[in-house]
Amino acid sequence: MEVIERTISAPCEGVMVEPVGGSSVGVLVLAGSSGRIETDRCRLLARTGISALSIRWFGGEGQPAGICEIPLETFTAAIDLLQAQGAGRVGVLGVSKGAEAALLLAIRDPRIDAVVALSPTSVVWANVGPGSDGNTYPYRSSWTWEDEPLPFVPYDDDWAPVEENEPIAYRTSYERNRQTFGEAAARAVIPIEKSSAEILLVAGGDDEMWPSLEFAQELASRGASAGRSVKVISASDAGHRARLPGEGPAAPSDRFRYGGTAEADAALGAKAWPDIVSVLEGRVFLGS
Template sequence: MDIVEQEPAGPWEGLLAAPVGGSESGVLVLAGSSGRVPRERARLLARQGIAALAIRWFGGSGQPPGICEVPLETFTAAVDLLRRGGARRVGILGVSKGAEAALLTAVRDARVDVVVALSPTPLVWCNVGPGRDGADRPYRSSWTWRERPLPFVPMDDSWTPAEPEGDPVAVRGWYERSERTFAGSLAAAGIPVEETRAELVLVAGGDDEMWPSLPFAERLAARSRAAGGTVRLIARDDAGHRPRLPGEPPSPPSPRFRYGGTPEADALLGEAAWPHILDALRG
């Protein structure tokens, strides 16, 4: 399908890709803590008939340099843009911290019809990197709403990696320990997915070494279903943190982190999830 591309109107660095002739389905596309603008993923979705807006949501001009007290209004404003562009059905597709943002936005914005959460979390976590003041400690919330920080789970800095110094690190154990250490914070920091009307598509790998996204996704699914929500959970035990959608290249290895999975397993998870993602976004 032929597509047209343009810089989005508004304060963001990003890309708005849409089918020629437009679409009644739109999706906001969010990367995770890499901070990149997922332009190729937006193009991939646009070629499937869905208007796709990819934005930089931290680290840009006028934004916090890290994922620290990022206003959720960043994402509701992007929903505005998609609506003004003619989208009657709006989704948010995010991975990792972007999935955290997507779920939280859907809880607060009833115009969101679908959330596609790749490698999600059921909790609000603390900041990853510095806020506008340049400080990353003490820990603060990743997000604000109406200028108020959301309750969050901090990290237990007594954790140490098992890998030799200089090797890529699996930080899953850090998140698991932090949940145990700060068990008293979990209830307030839980993402209340039972409060959203949005359909959820949760995609997770059991070999995720960044955080335990499959148990996390199962908790989200159970919480939503208990309230009568519509949930699809697509998982593979051998996939990692970075599901790969059909048409996307393999993710390059990181010198800093272990993401788990294999290129083959991550691609198979993305292939299994793809028809569910498209069906949900198209409605």
């Protein structure tokens, strides 16, 4: 399918990729802590007939340098743009910290019909990097809503990685943080049962960044307890960075261990792809 691609400058720097003739389905695509604009992923979605928008939500002009007290209204403004382009059905696809944002947004913005959360978390975390004031400490929430910071889990600074050198696996850090700050973790739970959106969670059991499969199962359990159907697609050998069909392997990192293998991550993405398209377009989950 032919697509049209254009850069945007408002509400943030970004890119919009649409099928020729437009689409009644619009999806906001959010990167994780890389902060990049997900142009290739938008192109992939547009070729299926979905209009896709990706924005830079931190690290840009006038934005915090890190993921620190990011207003969720940043994303509601992007939803406004999708609707202005003719989207009658709106979805959000996010990975890692972008998945955290997607789930939190769906709880607060009833216009969101579907969420695809790749390598999600079940709780809100403290900031990753500095805020608008240039400071990383003391820890603050990653997100705000209506100028109020969301409850969050801080980081245990006594944690030390097993590895003596980089790249480092941070999974045990996140596991320890929840144990150390149990009361904060209880307050920081993401209450997806309050969202009316259809929710699809994709996670790898070999995720070495954080325990995303455990998080996904917790989210699904919360949904089930409220009579909500939340689908989890997983693979025991995949890591933090599932790759969708048509995407090449993720770039290697000399800082972080993400787990999985190129083959396993691609297989998980291929397994999830039919359901991803299905839920974004508003069709019944395939295989459900």
